[in-house]
Amino acid sequence: MKKRALVVCPGRGTYNAAELGYIKAHHAARQDVIATVDTVRTAIGQVTVSQLDAADKYAPSVHMTGDNASALIYACAMADFVAIDREQYDIVAVTGNSMGWYLALACAGIVDLAGGARLVNNMGGIMHQHGIGGQIVWSVADDDWNIQKDKLLFVSNLMNEVHSISEINVHISIRLGGMIVFAADEAGLKWLMERLPKDDRFPLRLMHHAAFHSPLLNHVVPIALTANPLSDFGAGEIPAIDGQGRIWSPRAFSREAIYDYTLGAQLTDSYDFTRAVQVAAAEFAPDTIIVLGPGKTLGAPTIQALIASGWRGLSGKADFQARQHDAPILISMGMAEQRAWAQNQALHTNKR
Structure with missing residues (x-):
């Protein structure tokens, strides 16, 4: 029997020096995903994520800036998402942290792979140029x-x-x-x-x-609306939980509403990742939570949110670690020793 899985998408700050080469190491078999992101960037004269990932040395001034980091994280995360073994897992819902909302939209099918790449790339560039604080x-x-x-x-x-x-x-x-x-x-x-x-x-x-998710970014909203067309948004295939804990169920919302939230309140209002995870866990009863890579920093906040809500009686870090040892309830695909638990073994490439 398939396990019910909640997928959690990472935000900015998850592709660091330790993640350099992530695409090359883990996604040689998923070049279609990477090529889609590369094509979006090539079309506007930007260095490709393949080139950024293949650099000899990690450079914060290059790899951490919004115009590059966002696309790198998107490519890594979407390739991880495609790699999840659907014979083993039924993905019942998706959510994400901050920029991870854009990734969640792509995982949910509300935007397609190329549309998500354009959204992430556009917003990364806008924040790089216009972000303050x-x-x-x-x-x-x-x-x-x-x-x-x-x-x-x-x-x-x-x-x-x-x-x-x-x-x-x-x-x-x-x-x-x-x-x-x-x-x-x-x-x-x-x-x-x-x-x-x-x-x-x-x-x-x-x-x-920048001062993400605050009124300090009010000036970014009209720029974001101009740069990202409504036509890229659709009905979706998997429920997505946003930064207010609201569930967007497939074909049960207007694309205008999710477009306005994504390029409006999502930029200027507080983002409650804790609530998003708690709502997703309570409403969709996952057996397993899969946190997409790159990076491995989002696992702890996800479990902390569930401890706070008493999900399945979780009482703390020690309790989680004991359960994780017996039967993993959280899989962090950014961790080499865990990613194999989530993906089809036939597609598993060499670990770093």
Whole structure:
């Protein structure tokens, strides 16, 4: 019997130095997917994702910028999605984190592969040219991945304080499992770095990231609407859960509505990845959650979101690891030792 699978799509920041060569290592058998993305970029004079992935050395100034990183992540993730063994898994729903919403649209069939490549490439370029501000990540979870109420209260009080300071612009960008991602202007970023309690990792400012999912990007909306045609959006084949926890069921929505959300509120309003995962798990009862590559950083936030909702009685990191050892409930395709669990073994290429 097939397992019911929820697919989770990664966002920006998941193709790093460790992922260089991801396409070459894992997707020699899926050149049709990669070629589609390359064709979109070649048509407007951009370096192809194949060339970026085949570079001798990872260069943050090249690989992490929005105009390149977005397309690289899209190509890797969509090739992973195609590689999932459909004889073993019935994909019942898709969701994603931040830019991962665009990927989820493609996985769901709401946009086709080429349409998704154009959307991701256009938006990556627009953010690179017109994005302002930045993002800071701060952890609100303990060592066992349980979200701490005192830290959530701190965040709430912090945001109340922000409203009384006219010189800064700070917003909650993403609720990411056990982390809060803030979006802010430069003055706000400086204030956050001074105001947030520090440990050995957080608060962390994200490189090459604009103030995504905040009113600071209101000016991007008309540019995005002009660059991306409504005609690329369709009825879909798989339910998709957006950054507000809303379910877009195949043939049960207007393409105008999902177009307006994708290029409107999705850019300017807070993105609740935590809620998206919780809704998907509660409504579609997956046996397995498959997180597409590249990278392996989205697995923890996904499980943290499920721990917070008590999904299947999950109580913490140790509980998850024990269950994962017995019968994996989460497969991270960005991890070489796990990706084989999700894909057809006949198509499995050499591990790195």
